[in-house]
Amino acid sequence: xxxxxxPARETKYVENPQTxxxxxxxxxxxxxxxxxxxxxxxxxxxxVKVDSSLCSxxxxxxxxxxxxxxxxxxxxxxxxxxxxxxxxxLARGSRIKKLVYPAGLMGIGASVYYPQQAxxxxxxxxxxxxxxxxxxxxxxxxxxxxx
Numbered sequence: 001x002x003x004x005x006x007p008a009r010e011t012k013y014v015e016n017p018q019t020x021x022x023x024x025x026x027x028x029x030x031x032x033x034x035x036x037x038x039x040x041x042x043x044x045x046x047x048v049k050v051d052s053s054l055c056s057x058x059x060x061x062x063x064x065x066x067x068x069x070x071x072x073x074x075x076x077x078x079x080x081x082x083x084x085x086x087x088x089x090l091a092r093g094s095r096i097k098k099l100v101y102p103a104g105l106m107g108i109g110a111s112v113y114y115p116q117q118a119x120x121x122x123x124x125x126x127x128x129x130x131x132x133x134x135x136x137x138x139x140x141x142x143x144x145x146x147x
Contacts, residue, residue: 079113080109080110081106083105083106083108086105087101087103087105087106088101
C-alpha cells in the first residue's frame with residue numbers, strides 16, 4: 001500500500017438545468033449576435049480613422065505630449081486629480097462649494113508643480129477680472145446717473 005495514493009473515485013458531472021431567465025438571455029444573445037458583430041466592426045473601422053485624423057491634424061502636439069511625457073508628469077497629474085477629489089469630498093452641501101472647492105484645490109496643486117505657468121495665468125486672470133469689474137462699475141454708474 002502506498003501512503004500517497006488514494007483510490008480512484010468515480011465522479012459524475014451533472015449540469016444544472018437552465019432557468020427561464022437564463023434561457024431568455026441566451027436566446028436574446030443569439031438573436032443580437034449579428035448586430036453586435038456589425039456594430040463592433042463599425043466601431044473598430046471608425047476608431048482607426050478617428051485616431052489617425054485626430055492625432056495627425058488637430059491634436060498632434062497633445063498626442064505627442066501624452067505619448068512622450070516629461071519625467072514626473074503622471075505623478076503630478078495624479079496629485080492634482082486627487083486634490084480635485086478631496087475638494088469634492090470636502091464640498092458637502094452647497095452646489096457652489098462643489099464648484100469652488102475642487103477647482104480651487106486643483107489650482108493650488110497645479111500652482112505648486114507649475115509655478116511659472118500659475119503666475120502667468122494669474123496675471124492674465126487679474127487683468128481680465130479688473131476689466132470686468134471696471135465695466136460693471138461703469139454700467140452701475142450709468143444706471144445710477146440715469147435714475
